[in-house]
Amino acid sequence: MLPSVMQWLMAFLKPYRLKVFAAIIFLFIGSLAWLSLGQGVKMMVDEGFVSTNSERLNHIIGFILLITAISATAVFCRFYLMTWLGERVSADIRKTVYQHLLALSPGYFAQQRTGEVISRFTADTTLLQSVVSSSLSMALRASVTVIGGIAMMAITSIKLTLLVLLAVPLVLVPVGILGRKVRNLSRKSQDRVGDLGAYIDESLHEIHTVQAYTHEQQDQYAFFAKVEAVMDTAKGRILYRAILISSVMFLSISAITLVTWVGAQDVINGVVSSGELSAFMFYAVMVAGSVATISEVYSEIQRAFGAAERLVELMYTPIDIEQLDKPQQLPEGKSRQLSISKLVFTYPQESNNSALDDINLHIQAGERVALVGPSGAGKSTLFELLMRFYMPTQGQICLDNIDIAKLSLAQLRQQYALVPQDSVIFANNVIENVRYGRPDASIEEVKLACIAAKADEFIVAFSQGYDTYLGERGVRLSGGQKQRIAIARAILANRPILLLDEATSALDAVSEEKVKQALDTLMQGKTTLIIAHRLATVINADRIIVMDKGQVVATGKHQDLMASNALYKEFASLQMLESEQTQT
Structure with missing residues (x-):
């Protein structure tokens, strides 16, 4: 069960309770x-103006200036602390x-749009920060003013105060009804903003594809539609908010005006003094202003x-790959x-x-194993299960005879150096x-890792060398250069198991040969799994595993598989034909 928003916020405020x-x-x-x-005000009217006492008036003015100075100092401290708390809690x-x-x-x-998550993470926390540092402070101050003002009004005149209190239920009705409506519409509005952020994130990250297919006009129309969806939701929120503010102000000011009229009659009849009515009106105006602020x-x-509800949902999303309290340790x-x-x-x-179905394999320490098969055979899925990005539906994976489900995620993943097919550059x-x-x-x-990966030769050609900024997703690099940076990363990590997912797929023939030499050195003494579509990579493996439709359909050496497995023979024949065409 999710905690309430207030419980959640209080947990973040608790470490700063002294400042609160x-x-x-x-x-x-x-x-x-x-x-x-x-x-x-009361003393100034009764003891200064009415009594025409100049000396007393001076004392009263001094008293008012002193109170003003105290209040201003308190406002400075409150504003600083509340703003600091808003920033700190948001952080x-x-x-x-x-x-x-x-x-x-x-x-x-894989099931969420990254832009939607980013929207919750940025826009929602910014809104929460603004409220904690400003709006919440204003609401608390106004609430204290309302309570204190009513108390002072009661001291001044019980009769007039009771008349004011008769209007309170009228003011609370729109606050309760319209406030809930505003909250629901605000949640919907933030959801639409999240959709907008997701679309921006996707279209701008894939700007090459957008422009290559001249899809700008369609993306523009789709974006405008999402902007208008945000606006349509906001219209309802703004409407109800405007009704709430105007109705509260009308009811509160009307009530105070009518009560003031009654008080003026009491002054005429000598029931209260002019100073008392002035003080009452001062408090009444403060209360009315505070109610409007609230x-x-x-x-x-x-x-x-x-x-905050959206953030709570995000923060309490269940972690599907749980960390163990007492994990086993690898030797x-x-x-x-x-x-x-x-x-x-x-x-x-x-x-x-099923992406994988009844897979049974044993890979010796230091063995080089190639995984071959058509797209969708389950090769990359197997890599993801090895690193526990997903939990198996059935069966188990053991590392040095220890079930990986019993290891800590950190220790398990520190055993692998991954070079994916689509190199990731930050x-x-x-x-x-x-x-x-x-x-x-x-x-x-x-630098040594880059030299081994044959990446040093293009890195030193950059004007800033190794300090060169590579751009978002490595936009400044070619596909082959990205791949060699990723291989250098794996070389430097120096981990026991190598997972090579088409590690040379983006390289030209010259670069491929250079990287193969680096990989041969890197793979010495390491357990290596290679997803391969190139025959040259497969032939050098100690063992070849042929996969199809989530199953292992054959295992063996190149020559054995050529003779015994039609799927592998087709794969090898196509590779040889492609190689001949390239040479021609």
Whole structure:
């Protein structure tokens, strides 16, 4: 069960309770100081103006200036502390939510739009920050003013105060009904903003494809439609908020005006003094203004609650790959053996179609194994299960005879160096990209890894060398250059098991030969699994595993498979034909 928004927010405010307490104290001081000005107004009218006592008037003016100075000081302290708390809580929420997001498996992000997650992470936390630092402070101050003002009004005139209180239920009705409506519409509005963010993220990240297919006009129309969807939802929220604010102001000011008329009759009849009525009107105006402030910021707070609900949902998304409290430890060793038994896996969104079906494999420490098969055979899925990005539907995977489900995720994944087919390059310089898997590596070690991956030759050609910024998703690099950076990253990580997913697929013939030499050196003494579509890569493997439709259909050496397996023979024949055409 998800916690309430208030419980969730209080958990973030708890570490700063002293600052919260100080802010509340200054809030009370400031509000009570303003309220005491009413007594200054009363004395100024009765003891200064009416009595024509100049000396007493001077004392009263001094008293009012002193109260004003105290109130201004309290406002400064309250504003600083509340604004600081808003920024701090927002920062802590972002850190906590991001930490949780990093613990979610790739399976979660395969079903979510990244832009929607980013919208919750940025826009919703910004809205929450604004409310905590500003709107919430205003609401608390106004609430104290309302309570204190009514108390001072009661001291001044019980009769007039009771008449004012008769109007309170009339004011609370629109606050209760319209406030809930504003909150619901605010939640919908944030959802539409999330859709908008997701579309922007997708279209701009894939700008090459958008422009290559001259899809700009269609994307523009789709984006405009999403913007209008945001606007349509906002219209309802704005309408109800405007009705809420105007109705509260009308009812409260009308009630005070009518009560003031009754008070004026009492002054004429000598029941209360002019000073008492002036003080009452001062308090009544303060109360009315505070009620109007509450009605205005109440809708903002409801909007923030809608945003907070979205953040709570994100933060409490269940982690499908759980960390163990007491995981087992792998024995020391530079190479690892893998055992896969009766492995079955079905993607959550593909419940009727098994991606892997009854896989049984044993891979010796230091062995080089090539996985061959058509697209969709389950090769990349097997890699994902080895690293526990997903949990098997049935069966188990063992690393050095220990079920990987009993290992910590950190220790398990530190056994693998991955070179994916689509190389991942981060928006950073060459050095930070290469030492992504070993952040403590020296610059010299980075350079040696790049030399081994045959990447040094193009890196030094950059004007800034290893400090060159590679752009978002490596936009400044060619496909082959990205691949060599990824291979350098794997070389530097120096982990016991290599997972090569078409590691040379994006290279030209010259670069491919250079990288193969680097990989041959890298693979010595390491357990290596290679997803391969090129015959040259397959022939050098110790063993070839042929996969089709999620199953292992054949295992053996190249010559044996050529003679015994039609699928592999077709694969090899196509590769040889392609090689001949290339040479021609």
